[in-house]
Amino acid sequence: MNSRRFLTIIKRADNQAPAEMAKLLEQACGFDIETAILKANMEPPSIFSLKDGMNALDFIRKLNDMGGQAFECTLRDIESLGRTRMIRSIDILDGRLELDMWREDPVSIQREEVRLxxxxxxxNERRMHGMATKSRPRVHQGPSLVASALASAIPLGIAATLYARREVGRDSSGTGLASTTRMFSDKIDIITRQGDVFQVDANRFNFDVLGDLKGLTDQENVLKLCDLLSHVTPNEIMDPYFPLWIPPAGYHLIHLDGMKTAKEYPAFAFYSRWSWLMYRHMLGDAW
Known part of the structure; x- marks a missing residue:
């Protein structure tokens, strides 16, 4: 477990200019002025790592007194939500979500227990060198099926296949080709009030719960599934903001039981758990 600490700014003080925020960060947390200005100009909610010896509690108290909102957490707090449990399929029955799981027994949760x-x-990118003996100009191909020896070595779901993008160009030695395959994977983390984390991985999920609404691509089905889950879970917060998030230094140090960093995408694992902590802090007793 890791005790690295992070400061999250949820809301600036009313009418507070970034320069004032930077001065407060410099005085209370010990950032140098250049770093403090950079942090102060990040649009909240924002999170950044604290160095050993930095004290964010004084900053949090002063910001809260001025009408802002912030909190501190550790990597241990984020990891405390536990491992990601993979969902094979979902049924919605009698006020409950019935989850058929990968490599564990089915799980049943009350709809109102879902919080986030x-x-x-x-x-995700895979790059290979030496695909040919002659160098050729770099070319870009639009979204297409990837039919090659490279594709056969990489497990591709429907969404990953349709949105794969292949680039071909000189490798670093100048003697052959470098091939980069970009794959896109859609994931949904469903987190309960108690902090249990369940995940839909579009490449490994059965979308039959959508019924007649089921579309042709995983990307389309993921968006429809988000809409459906939002409709049937009355207390949830829907958070689609991962693409806008700037991860803090040290996010990649997250370690969860059964986690293989190369496959589990540590940034998203960190983000969803941090978001759960942030919303719980914001809602307090209403959580």
């Missing part, structure tokens, strides 16, 4: 639904679209 985070949707993230994540890009």
């Amino acid at each position: 639904i985070c949707h993230g679209r994540i890009r």
Whole structure:
């Protein structure tokens, strides 16, 4: 477990200019003025890592007194939500979500227990060198099916296949081709009031719960599933803001039981858990 600390600014003080925020960060947290200005100009909610010896509590107190809002958490707090549990399919029955799981028994949760639904679209790249003996100009191909030896080595779901993008160009040695395959993976983290994290991975999920609304692509189905879950879970917060998020230094140090960093996308794992902590802080007793 890691004790690295993070400061989250949820809301600036009323009518507070970035320069005032920077001065407060410099005085209370010990940032140098250049770093403080950079942090102060980040649009909230924002999160950044604190160095050893920095004290954010004075900053949080002063900001709260001025009408703003901030809180501090540790990597241990984020990891405390536990591992990501993978969903194979969902049924909606009698006020409950019935989850058929990968590699564990089915799970049943009350709809009102769902507090947060985070949707993230994540890009993954694979790069290979020496695909040919002659160099050729770099070319770009639009979204298409990737039919090659490279594709056969990479498991592609429907969405990943349709949105794969391949680039071909000189490799670093100048003697062959470099091939980059970009794949997009849609994920939905469903987090309960208690902090249990369940995930829909579009490449491994059965969208039959959509019925006649089920579309042809995973990307389309993920958006429809988000709408459906938002409709049937009365207490949830729908958070689609992962693409706008700037991760803090040290986010990649997150470690969860059963997590393989290369496959689990640590940025999204960090983001959804941090968002849960932030919304819980904002809502207080209403959580």
